[in-house]
Amino acid sequence: MSRLACDFGPLSLQSPILTASGCFAYAQQFEQFLDLKRLGGLSTKGISPLPRRGNPVPRIYETASGMLNSIGLENVGVEAFLSEKLPFLASLGVSIWVNFFGTDFETYVQCARELSEGSAGRIDVLEMNISCPNIKKGGIEFGTVPEVAHKLTRAVTEATDIPVVVKLTPNVADIVGMAQAVAEAGAAGVSLINTITGMAIDVRKRRPRIATTYGGLSGPAIKPVALRMVHQVHRALPELPICGMGGIISGEDALEFIMAGATCVQLGTINFSEPSASVRVTEELDALLDELGFENVAAARGCLESLDPEPPHQEESPWR
Amino acid sequence: MDLWARLWQSRPVPAAQFRVIVERNTALTGGYFQLDLEAPVSTPIAETRAGQFVMLRGEWGRDLLNGRAFSVLDVRDDRHFSVLAKVFGRGTALLSEAEAGTPLTCTGPLGTGFPEPEGDELSLLVAGGVGLPPLHLYARRAAEAGAAKDVVLFYGGRSEADIVLTEAIESAGVELVVATEDGSRGHKGFVTVPLLERLRAAKAEGRALRMLSCGPTPMLQAVRKLALELGVPAHLCLEEQMGCGFGVCLGCAVPVYGELPYKYCCTDGPVFDAREVRWS
Ligand SMILES: Cc1cc2nc3c(=O)[nH]c(=O)nc-3n(C[C@H](O)[C@H](O)[C@H](O)COP(=O)(O)OP(=O)(O)OC[C@H]3O[C@@H](n4cnc5c(N)ncnc54)[C@H](O)[C@@H]3O)c2cc1C
Ligand SMILES: Cc1cc2nc3c(=O)[nH]c(=O)nc-3n(C[C@H](O)[C@H](O)[C@H](O)COP(=O)(O)O)c2cc1C
Ligand code: FES
Numbered sequence: 001m002s003r004l005a006c007d008f009g010p011l012s013l014q015s016p017i018l019t020a021s022g023c024f025a026y027a028q029q030f031e032q033f034l035d036l037k038r039l040g041g042l043s044t045k046g047i048s049p050l051p052r053r054g055n056p057v058p059r060i061y062e063t064a065s066g067m068l069n070s071i072g073l074e075n076v077g078v079e080a081f082l083s084e085k086l087p088f089l090a091s092l093g094v095s096i097w098v099n100f101f102g103t104d105f106e107t108y109v110q111c112a113r114e115l116s117e118g119s120a121g122r123i124d125v126l127e128m129n130i131s132c133p134n135i136k137k138g139g140i141e142f143g144t145v146p147e148v149a150h151k152l153t154r155a156v157t158e159a160t161d162i163p164v165v166v167k168l169t170p171n172v173a174d175i176v177g178m179a180q181a182v183a184e185a186g187a188a189g190v191s192l193i194n195t196i197t198g199m200a201i202d203v204r205k206r207r208p209r210i211a212t213t214y215g216g217l218s219g220p221a222i223k224p225v226a227l228r229m230v231h232q233v234h235r236a237l238p239e240l241p242i243c244g245m246g247g248i249i250s251g252e253d254a255l256e257f258i259m260a261g262a263t264c265v266q267l268g269t270i271n272f273s274e275p276s277a278s279v280r281v282t283e284e285l286d287a288l289l290d291e292l293g294f295e296n297v298a299a300a301r302g303c304l305e306s307l308d309p310e311p312p313h314q315e316e317s318p319w320r
Numbered sequence: 321m322d323l324w325a326r327l328w329q330s331r332p333v334p335a336a337q338f339r340v341i342v343e344r345n346t347a348l349t350g351g352y353f354q355l356d357l358e359a360p361v362s363t364p365i366a367e368t369r370a371g372q373f374v375m376l377r378g379e380w381g382r383d384l385l386n387g388r389a390f391s392v393l394d395v396r397d398d399r400h401f402s403v404l405a406k407v408f409g410r411g412t413a414l415l416s417e418a419e420a421g422t423p424l425t426c427t428g429p430l431g432t433g434f435p436e437p438e439g440d441e442l443s444l445l446v447a448g449g450v451g452l453p454p455l456h457l458y459a460r461r462a463a464e465a466g467a468a469k470d471v472v473l474f475y476g477g478r479s480e481a482d483i484v485l486t487e488a489i490e491s492a493g494v495e496l497v498v499a500t501e502d503g504s505r506g507h508k509g510f511v512t513v514p515l516l517e518r519l520r521a522a523k524a525e526g527r528a529l530r531m532l533s534c535g536p537t538p539m540l541q542a543v544r545k546l547a548l549e550l551g552v553p554a555h556l557c558l559e560e561q562m563g564c565g566f567g568v569c570l571g572c573a574v575p576v577y578g579e580l581p582y583k584y585c586c587t588d589g590p591v592f593d594a595r596e597v598r599w600s
Binding site for chain 1: 335336337375377382383384385386387425427560561563564566567568569570571572573574575580581582
């Protein structure tokens with residue numbers, strides 16, 4: 001068996017390298033750049049029950065080692081996704097994670113239900129993005145209050161037979177509390193992290209750099225935060241499958257996430273500048289696992305050791 | 321195959337990502353520089369249509385994440401092409417310092433090109449600043465195809481130093497009309513002044529006309545206004561913030577009239593019909 005094969009809860013993946021939502025569209029555009037069959041899987045652009053048009057421009061701005069985006073969750077909607085996008089995705093034979101969201105409780109459940117009804121076995125995971133403003137609750141994100149996330153996850157898992165992986169937002173005080181809340185509600189795993197809310201200013205024009213003022217920060221700039229969150233959640237909930245992401249651009253980055261406790265990882269922003277990055281990262285990870293003597297991905301998962309303790313302080317050195 | 325047909329094939333060419341090295345970096349006046357690039361192996365670049373672009377990125381590690389978009393200025397064969405640029409921010413500053421032999425990653429050719437002319441209509445090309453490359457390429461290709469008389473290049477800049485690479489246009493036999501804001505070369509003022517004169521004259525002759533334009537947004541807005549007022553078809557090559565260049569980040573939205581509020585600069589454009597662009 002290949003060194004890269006791994007299990008994410010009930011799912012078998014041929015590799016732990018997947019591509020992230022919103023950074024891989026519906027995959028067709030990438031066909032010209034790489035062999036999509038080599039991916040462990042891919043997560044689609046977030047789908048809502050009805051098509052969404054997206055935000056005004058400018059929508060993106062590059063910052064130090066990262067980028068801000070405020071695309072506005074633009075997508076084709078469930079119906080067009082099932083009829084126009086899913087057949088191509090299903091033909092790839094890799095794990096298909098359909099990222100989805102709603103604007104209130106009902107639309108989340110409706111979206112999950114409609115996707116499962118149209119899935120015909122072609123969707124492997126419903127990846128629920130809970131970093132969306134709850135329109136009925138004055139725009140507070142679903143993903144910031146554990147009780148709300150719990151209720152939402154419960155309602156969605158009851159509406160579908162497809163495993164639900166909840167994608168958590170890092171914009172919370174207690175990421176472990178959030179992970180726990182959704183795990184107890186029936187989530188098959190968690191994806192972390194989504195983008196970190198940020199801002200950039202054009203001082204000459206005295207204007208924000210993107211139209212919505214705040215946007216989501218992604219890319220290598222957020223990797224330390226993402227790793228810390230993966231590690232915290234894994235330490236508290238070692239049985240919970242974690243899909244880690246945030247700034248991964250190399251095999252070594254991927255292995256850092258795996259050692260921190262991720263079962264698999266997703267690559268986001270790097271796909272923009274290097275559309276075939278997922279294949280390179282897969283090869284780098286394979287070589288690195290070999291070099292470090294890991295038989296497979298599972299052997300490396302969560303294998304982080306703590307630093308040796310410092311010897312106790314003494315006023316007199318014993319080595320005089 | 322008919323040369324026009326070959327130069328304006330409507331079949332989209334699949335893009336590729338490939339390595340190139342800087343063959344030559346030539347500093348021009350006005351802070352402009354021309355990068356002549358060479359790929360070690362055959363690439364789809366030979367199929368580039370005027371108006372298409374490439375995303376270029378140096379070995380910049382984890383900072384300056386995304387490629388920078390540049391219109392293709394010239395294509396010599398499937399391994400050799402050029403871009404024209406000016407320092408704008410950090411990415412273009414790094415590229416301006418690239419020495420011969422510097423490796424870059426290139427993705428392309430991307431986007432749509434300018435549409436084919438219909439019959440013997442006169443194409444008035446309107447360029448400003450870094451908007452020159454696609455029109456430079458268009459004009460030279462028209463001349464190659466024996467249609468030098470069917471194009472006129474209007475080229476505007478702040479002063480003489482901003483006007484570059486005009487010899488190739490003149491030697492191709494394409495009429496060139498230059499305007500500078502300070503009057504140091506050609507007409508004094510905006511390029512849209514001599515353009516309007518020519519539009520009126522050509523209309524009076526009853527000549528079929530169109531405009532193709534690329535340059536700073538205020539210039540494109542002026543061209544669009546003329547086009548709408550005089551009822552002359554116009555195609556504008558737009559710039560928008562780009563993340564990927566091939567239609568996946570959805571960052572490069574262009575507001576348009578029509579069923580949907582936005583189109584995408586990198587895949588639906590960068591060339592748009594002036595009538596569809598939703599500018600106030
Ligand atoms: C289709 C197209 C064709 C272009 N052709 C040319 C050309 O032939 N010659 C030339 O000199 N310039 C051209 N540009 C503009 C060029 O892409 C920008 O000047 C360049 O990206 C600025 O990068 P920077 O790192 O210097 O600036 P920064 O401000 O540091 O860039 C920050 C980010 O914003 C993006 N960005 C900033 N300004 C622009 C812009 N005007 N358009 C698109 N993205 C931008 C950059 O790509 C980068 O991701 C073109 C742009 C587009 C969209
Ligand atoms: C342009 C863009 C669009 C995104 N769209 C979505 C989305 O629709 N749904 C979602 O759950 N995450 C979305 N994300 C977040 C990514 O999937 C990922 O969690 C994040 O970018 C961190 O990974 P990275 O640093 O590798 O990009 C988007 C990110 C970017 C940059
Ligand atoms: S630049 Fe990414 S979609 Fe156009």
